[in-house]
Amino acid sequence: MSADHTAPDETGALPRRPTVADHIVSRLFSWGVHRYFGYPGDGINGMTSALQRTNGRAQFIQVRHEETAGFAASAHVKYGGGPLGCALVTSGPGAIHLLNGLYDAKLDHQPVIALVGHTATTAEGGGYYQEVDLLALYKDVAAAFLAQLDNPAQVRHLIDRACRTALARRTVTALVLPLDIQDEPAVPNPPHAHGYYQTSNTPSTTPTVPPEADVRRAAEVLRGGQRVAMLVGQGALGARDEVREIADRLGAGVATALLGFTAVDHREPWVTGAIGLLGTRPSWQLMSGCDRLLIVGSNMPYSEFYPPPGQARAVQIDLDGTQLGLRYPTEVNLTGDARPTLRALLNELGPGPGPTAWRAEIAEATSAWRRVQHDLAEQTADPVNPQLLFHTLNERLPDDVLLAVDCGTTTAWYARHIQVRPGMLASLSGTLLSMGGAMPYALSAKFAHPDRPLVALIGDGAMQMNGVNELITVAKYWRSWADPRFVVLVLNNRDLAFVSWEQRSTEGTPMFPDSQQLPDIGYHQWAEVLGLHGELIDSPEQVRDVWDRALTADRPVVINALVDPAELMLPPHFTVEQARKTAAAVLRGDTDWAGIIRRGIPATLTSYRPRRRDR
Secondary structure, three states, X not given: OOOOOOOOOOOOOOOOOOEHHHHHHHHHHHOOOOEEEEEOOHHHHHHHHHHHOOOOOOEEEEOOOHHHHHHHHHHHHHOOOOOOEEEEEOOOHHHHHHHHHHHHHHHOOOOEEEEEEEOOOOOOOOOOOOOOOHHHHOOOOOOOOEEEOOOHHHXXXXXXXXXXXXXXXXXXXEEEXXXXXXXXXXXXXXXXXXXXXXXXXXXXXXXXXXXXXXXXXXXXXXXXXXXXXXXXOHHHOOOHHHHHHHHHHHOOEEEEOHHHHHHOOOOOOOEEEEOOOOOOHHHHHHHHHOOEEEEEOOOOOOHHHOOOOOOOEEEEEEOOHHHOOOOOOOOEEEEOOHHHHHHHHHHHHOOOOOOOHHHHHHHHXXXXXXXXXXXXXXXXOOOEOHHHHHHHHHOOOOOOOEEEEOOOHHHHHXXXXXXXXXXXXXXXXXXXXXXXXXXXXXXXXXXXXXXXXXXXXXXXXXXXXXHHHHHHHHHHHHHHOOOOOEEEEEEEOOEOHHHHHHHHHHHXXXXXXXXXXXXXXXXXXXXXXOOOEEEEEOOHHHHHHHHHHHOOOOOOEEEEEEEOOOOOOOOOOOOHHHHHHHHHHHHOOOOOHHHHHHHHHHHHHHHHOOOOOOO
16 A cells, blocks of 8 residues: 555545545445455556555455456345445456346346446547447446546545435446546545535435325235235345235235245245246146235236236235336235335235135145155156256255356256245346356355355356356355355256257257257366365266265365256146147257157156145
8 A cells, every 4th residue: 555545444434645436435335335346457447446445344356257247246235245236347348248247237126336447538539449438338237327437526426326326226327437537636525616516325215115095905905815826026025024924814825936036935835936937837826726916026027927817806016116017907006115015014904814725725736746846856867867956955955055046947946946945045137037147146145145155056058158267266265255165056968958948849949959069068177176176976876965065065066967958847837839849849850859758758747647645
C-alpha cells in the first residue's frame, strides 16, 4: 500500500487520499457489497488497486472466466451470501464474456450490480484496443439502470441508484467505468449546488401485505375449494412455515417450481415435488384434478402443466405486480411479500377442512411415485444407471448441504430423486436454463457458507464448458474453507443427452453424432492433477461406497460416473405424439437404438403401470 493511503475501517470508510475507485468500493460496502467475482484486466486496474487497499475487508474472488463471475454474482444472492451480487470485469472481451451470467440473474430476478471497465475517456471514439460500445451492449440486460461514470462527483448518486434499483426491481444494473476516471481524486461529498445530487444509501422498503379487502376476496375464492392445489416458487423462499400452514388449512397438495424447491419439506406426503417437463406425475395429477389453485412466488412458464383454463378458480401472490396473472386466468392477484401475505390470508381463511379424500389421494399418488422412482433407480443399465447415483445420494445428504445443479439430464434426476428438507440450500439457473451454471453456483455457495458441505451435480457437457477450468478455482481456494467438502458429480455419458432426447421426441430425428457426442474425459484424473481427489464409477456396486468416501473426504472430490446415455427421461405425461416421434427416430437409424429399446421398455412399464400400496 502506498504511503498516501490508510486502509478503510470496518464501515468501509475511505482512505486518507481516496481515488474514485476507493469511493466506489466504499459506497458499495455501505450497501452490503463485500465480495466481487471477476477476472482482472487493465480496464479495471484502478478498481482492483482499491480492493487491495481494503486489506481484505472487500474480497475479490478470481474465477477463470467472466461468465462464471456473472453466474456467481447471481448465486451469491440465491445462497444468502448478501443482499446484492457484484461482478467486476475488464473492458471489451471481459464485458462481453460476462453477459450470459448476468442474464441468469436478470431472468431469475436476482439483484446484481455489474461493474465493467472501459476505454479511457480521452481515447473513446478513436477505435482504441478493446473499445466496445458497452452502453449499447448492456442496454437489455441492465435495462433497469445503466450509466457510465464520467465525473468523480457522480459516484455517490450512480452507486446509490444502481444498488437501489437492483434491490427494488430484483434485477441487474450496470456501471461502465472508464479507466482514467477510476484513478482521479474522489469527491465523496458533492457540492450543494445546481447540477449535483445529494443521495441516500438507505435501502428502500418493499411492499409487504396487500389491502385487507383483497386478501379477504382471495380467501373467499380459496375457501370454497374441495380439491386445492398450490404451486410455490422462489418467491416463497423464507416462508416455509406459512406455506405448510396454508396447505394444511386448505387441505392442499403442493407442487414446486425448481427455484422454489427449498420452500417446502419434500418428505411431506402432500408435497408432490417438481412441476413441468421434468416434474413428477403426482404434480401433473394435482394440477389436472384441482378446482382451486394458489400460486405463490412462481411464474413457471409451461402453460400445459397448469389446470385447463376454466377448471380451477385461482389466486396468485407475488412481490412484483407485473408478474401476476401471466400464466393462468387468476381471479385475485395479491401484490405482496409471500410470508406476511400468507399470514394475512391465514387470518381470513378460518378453520381448515381436516382430513380429506383429496389429501389422501395426493398422498397415495406421491407415495406410489416415490416407489416407482426407487424401482427405476435400481434397474440395470450400461454401465451405470444415472438415477441410482441420485437416489443413493438422497439417502446420504447432510442436513446442512448446499446443492448446485446444472441444466440437462442432471436437472431431471435432481427433480425426481432429491428430497430437499429444511436446513438445505439448493439452486440452479432456473429460467435461462444455461448449461455451465452449476460450478459457478457451487463456488459462490461455498464462499457464502465455507463451513458447510457442498455437492455439485453436473453433466459432462457442462463440465467441459467451464467445469474443468473452474476446478482450478476450487484448487486455488479450498484450503481457506472451514469445511473442505466440495463434491462434484459428473454424469459422463459422452452425449448431450437432454438435447438428444429432445430431438427424438419433438423432431422425430435420430441422435446426430456430429453435434451430440462428446469426448470421454478422465475428470477424476484431472482432479488428481490439481491436488484434489478423484473417483471413477463404472459399475453400480461402487456407487454407495464412493458417495460415502466423497462426503467424508478431507478435500474436494470429483466423481467421474460412467452412465448410460440411453436412460429415458419420461415426462410426467408422455403423449402419443412424443412416443410416435421417438419411435420414428429409432426406425430412422438412431445410433443408440439398441439402448433405447433396452432401457425404454422397462422404464416405460415401470413408470406408468398402476402401483399397489402393499408390494
